[in-house]
Amino acid sequence: MKVLVIDNFETGGLLDLVLRSQNAGHQVKWFAKRSERQQHFGQGMADIVDDWREWMRWADLVILADNTHYLRETDPWRKEVPIVGATQESAKWEIDRKTGMSVFKKAGIAIPEYKEFTDCAAAVKHVEKTGKGYVSKPCYDETDKNLTYLGRTPEALIAMLRRWDRECRIKGPFILQEIVSGVEMAVGGWWGPGGFNQGFCENWEEKKLFAGGLGPATGEMGTTTRYVQKSKLADKVLKPLEELLEKTGHVGYVDVNCIVDDSGVAWPLEFTMRNGYPTFNIQQELHEGGPVEWLLDLAEGRDARNCVYDRIAVGVVMAQGDFPFTKLSTKDLAGFPIYGLDAVDSGVHLCEVMAGEAPHTVDGKVVDVPCVLTAGDYILIACGTGETVRQARSKAYGVLKELKMPNGPFWRIDIGQRLKKELPLLQVHGFAMGMKY
DSSP states (O other): OEEEEEEOOSSOTTHHHHHHHHHTTOEEEEEEOOOTTTTTTTTTTSOEESOGGGGTTTOSEEEESOSSSSHHHHGGGGGTSOEEBOOHHHHHHHHSHHHHHHHHHHTTOOOOOEEEESSHHHHHHHHHHHTOOEEEEESSOOOOGGGSEEEOSHHHHHHHHHHHHHTTOOOSOEEEEEOOOSEEEEEEEEEETTEEOSOEEEEEEEEEEETTTEEEEEEEEEEEEEEESOOHHHHHHTGGGHHHHHHHTOBEEEEEEEEEOTTSOEEEEEEEOSOOTTHHHHHGGGBOSOSSHHHHHHHTTOOOOOBOBSOEEEEEEEEOTTTTTOOSOHHHHTTOBOBTGGGOOSOEEEOSEEEEEEEEEETTEEEEEEEEEEOSSEEEEEEEEESSHHHHHHHHHHHHHHOBOTTOOBOOSOTTTTHHHHHHHHHTTTOSTTOOO
């Protein structure tokens, strides 16, 4: 198969799919939107092209990495080539939080109350008037993850709003949403012209940098996931969206993050209308068969039925340098050898890496040999699977123990651990049934 991957290279998250597809015998072109920081991603490993437009008619399948780049141009191509990824319309569900909330309402799904603002001063007045904390969320494409902020107290939220105002950080409208207490859990599904594929992906992600949910937001430091045939959460927040999804022309992953409160009500917080990273990498551990054939089936309205049910996968991000701030230059991050990859037969999903040479001991002598080198700060995801969360965690961290780098990589040490306490709280209300820690 001829596969074109259109990537914005923010994390190198789809390099893993590119490499797996190449290894499976497919011809793959990887469009690389280059910047100084991203210039070495996939170097010497992938067939990188400078203009995706030249390869659209060549491709049997086009895969979009995100939902913020090139959609205006790629939407018309859907009549000529199968494309997996968001449309302009479906992308709004995630990027514009107000649109996302209105979608839930149209589908008859209850949502937390919220209020939209266009300037920080008005938001501060609202917080002062109500005397409450809120979750602040931008309603536009915003790469600054810290602009999604949980202000548990009014004074903390006001302090952040004033700071953002002084620094001109807010670039568009945003909402203040009521805080819902409970257990965070998400569910996603693969949507195409044939509707949702069988198998819903229940998942629990960790967004903060440090163990225990401390530190700055990173997007995602690791996730626990599984595919199930029946999901109460999917019944509540995914299946009611089918008619609205069909109208958008969306093809690909749809995920809804929720809070299940103490009374068992699932409150949707936000959409993800694209592959999640590292969620998509971790999901590959639970898909049988080739890496991209099932995506072509999805785009053409067929269900490959290739997911493994009820097995648990845990993935952990290995990073380096000043991640997630990514202020260091390429020379500070690129070129460090990753030792131990040959000792791991599965469970490694490479991201910001490149091919090169590095010192190895061969027959008692230290010589330079071909090696995988770092190319950025978001290096790879280590994964493990098992019948329980504990088994999957053990395998994922076992992979990390085999890997060595001279630049001091780091990762969270508690991915999946919170489920020991939270699974019983969910299961008393009928969620995550059959899952064992």
